[in-house]
Amino acid sequence: LFLLCAASGLLLAAVAAIPPPEEAARMARYVLHSCDWGALATLSAQEGLRGRPFANIFSLSDGPPGPCGGSGVPYLYLTDMEISVQDLEVNSNASLTVSLAQTPYCRKHKYDPQNPLCAHIIFVGSIVKVNDSEADIAKKALFTRHPEMESWPKDHNWFFAKFNITNIWVLDYFGGLKIVTPEEYYSVKP
Numbered sequence: 001l002f003l004l005c006a007a008s009g010l011l012l013a014a015v016a017a018i019p020p021p022e023e024a025a026r027m028a029r030y031v032l033h034s035c036d037w038g039a040l041a042t043l044s045a046q047e048g049l050r051g052r053p054f055a056n057i058f059s060l061s062d063g064p065p066g067p068c069g070g071s072g073v074p075y076l077y078l079t080d081m082e083i084s085v086q087d088l089e090v091n092s093n094a095s096l097t098v099s100l101a102q103t104p105y106c107r108k109h110k111y112d113p114q115n116p117l118c119a120h121i122i123f124v125g126s127i128v129k130v131n132d133s134e135a136d137i138a139k140k141a142l143f144t145r146h147p148e149m150e151s152w153p154k155d156h157n158w159f160f161a162k163f164n165i166t167n168i169w170v171l172d173y174f175g176g177l178k179i180v181t182p183e184e185y186y187s188v189k190p
Contacts, residue, residue: 018030018100018105018119018172019190021172021173023188024170024172024178024180024184025168025180025184025185025187025188026188026189026190027119027121027170027172028121028168028170028180028185029070029072029185029188029189029190030190031098031099031100031119031120031121031172032062032070032072032074032098032121032190033062033063033070033072033190034100034103034105034190035060035098035099035100035102035103036059036060036061036102036145036146037057037058037059037060037098037102038057038058038060038074038096038097038098039055039056039057039096039097039098040055040056040057040058040076040084040094040095040096040127041053041054041055041056041094041095041096041097042054042055042056042084042087042088042091042093042094043087043090043091043093044087045086045087045089045090045091046083046086046087054083054084054087056082056083056084058076058078058084059076059077059142059145059146059149060074060075060076060096060098060142060163061074061075061141061142061144061145061146062074062075062141063140063141063144064140064141064144064145065144065145067189067190070189070190071137071141072185072186072190073141073162073163074096074098074123074162074163074165075130075137075138075141075142075160075161075162075163076127076142076160076161076162076163077138077142077146077149077152077158077159077160077161078127078158078159078160078161079156079157079158079159080157081156081157088127092126092127092128093124093125093126094124094125094126094127094163095122095123095124095125096122096123096125096163097120097121097122097123098120098121098123099113099118099119099120099121100118100119100120101113101118101120105118106118116171116172116173116174117172117173119170119171119172120171120172121168121169121170121171122168122169122171122177123163123165123167123168124165124166124167124168124169125163125164125165125166125167126163126164126166127161127162127163127164128161128162128164129159129160129161130160130161130162134160134162135160138160138161138162139160142160165182165185166182167179167182168180168181168182168185
C-alpha cells in the first residue's frame with residue numbers, strides 16, 4: 001500500500017495543479033502538506049523581550065509526502081531547551097505561517113514570496129504535547145520528512161507536539177485574506 005501511495009503521489013505531483021482560489025480550505029491543506037517547515041510566532045517569555053512577538057523556524061509535517069499521508073495536523077519535534085518552547089511553556093498560544101515560497105512552485109512561476117499568488121497560510125492556535133496514542137502518528141509524520149531527527153541528541157529530551165488550530169487565514173489570490181474554519185479545513189483533502 002505504501003508503494004502504491006508513493007507511486008500515485010509521484011504521478012499526481014507530475015500532473016496536479018494547486019487548488020483554485022475559490023477552494024480556500026483545500027488550498028490551506030495543500031500548502032501545509034507541501035511544506036516541511038514554518039515560521040512559528042510566540043509571545044516571548046525571555047528577559048528583555050517579555051510579551052513581545054518572537055518568530056522562529058521549525059520543521060513540521062502533517063504526514064508522509066504524497067497524497068495518502070496528510071492529516072492536516074501540523075506536528076513538531078520539540079525540546080524544552082529551545083527558546084520558543086520556553087515561551088510556549090508560559091503561554092501555549094502561537095501562530096504558524098507556511099508558504100509555497102519554500103517549494104519550487106513560486107520560483108517556477110517567478111512569484112515573489114509576498115505575491116498573493118505564492119500562497120501562504122496563517123494558522124492561530126496553541127501547541128500541545130501529543131498523548132501516547134498519537135505519538136506514533138507524529139513520529140511517522142516527522143521522521144519520514146525529516147529523517148535526521150531520529151539521530152538528534154537523546155539528552156535533549158525531545159517530544160512530539162502538535163499545533164491545535166483554532167483560526168485559519170488563507171492568502172492565495174488578490175483581494176485579501178480568506179477565513180477558513182477548522183471544520184472546513186479538516187473536512188477536505190489537499
